[in-house]
Amino acid sequence: MADQAEENKQSEEEVHYDLKVVDEKFYGDAKVYWEKISPTVDGMLGGFAKISPTDINGSRAFLRPFMKISGGKVNNxxxxxxxxxxxxxxxxxxxxxxxxxxxxxxxQHFLNEARGFIGSESKRVDNLFCSGLQEFIPEIGRYDVIWCQWVLGHLKDKHLIEFFKRCKLGLSPNGMIIVKENTASDAERDFDSSDSSFTRPRREFVDLMTQSGLTIVKEEKQKGFPKGVYDVFMFALR
Ligand SMILES: C[S@@+](CC[C@H](N)C(=O)[O-])C[C@H]1O[C@@H](n2cnc3c(N)ncnc32)[C@H](O)[C@@H]1O
Known part of the structure; x- marks a missing residue:
């Protein structure tokens, strides 16, 4: 544990050093974009609120077999x-x-709405951290599942790899990282200048996960989304 703490301390120093030299425009533009978006499900999903139930059902079916309660190893x-x-x-x-x-x-304006949106069960939400993932350091060994969805396109490759490494340290024994993201069908990634995000091809995600020292234990394409949207892949990582 002492070694892990030392490793995390080093990564904290690296994170801060790295962000000084980072492309501030890339991260700044995304922040400005999301500041203007309404704090609603439609806002979260770019006008596609209607796909939310399909998305959640697909996620639940993907995750459930890993949970202790269903005979898997992941704590709840x-x-x-x-x-x-x-x-x-x-x-x-x-x-x-x-x-x-x-x-x-x-x-912060999304977090300000979160408890009201979630309702009475929000008493079981412990912390609302206001931070970019490129700077965020999960507490060591705290999480059984770290869920990353429709956000990793906002991180540059180098920062995504470092984030994945920090998440790995943030997992409890038998914990898992789940990634659910749009994927580009071409070999090249797409860049959207309006919200300052990449849509990476599936292959690039796999490479970045491997470079982070993560192992893909399950992968699945989300079914039932409307035609014309990006393919969405789910990955379970250890
Ligand atoms: C497409 S929404 C998805 C929200 C949520 N994951 C969902 O599926 O309902 C993207 C979210 O990522 C947040 N975001 C953008 N860049 C981020 C970053 N660098 N770190 C953390 N969050 C970021 C935005 O503010 C927004 O709330």
């Missing part, structure tokens, strides 16, 4: 929702499955 004590917005995933997916949830989100 504590989850972390990354790029949580107003807590759509926290409310519908994580709180029904875990004793408590922490949320980390870049924009």
């Amino acid at each position: 004590k504590k989850a972390l929702d990354c790029g949580a917005g107003i807590g759509r995933i926290t409310k519908r997916l994580l709180l029904p499955m875990f004793d408590s949830v922490d949320m980390v989100e870049l924009n």
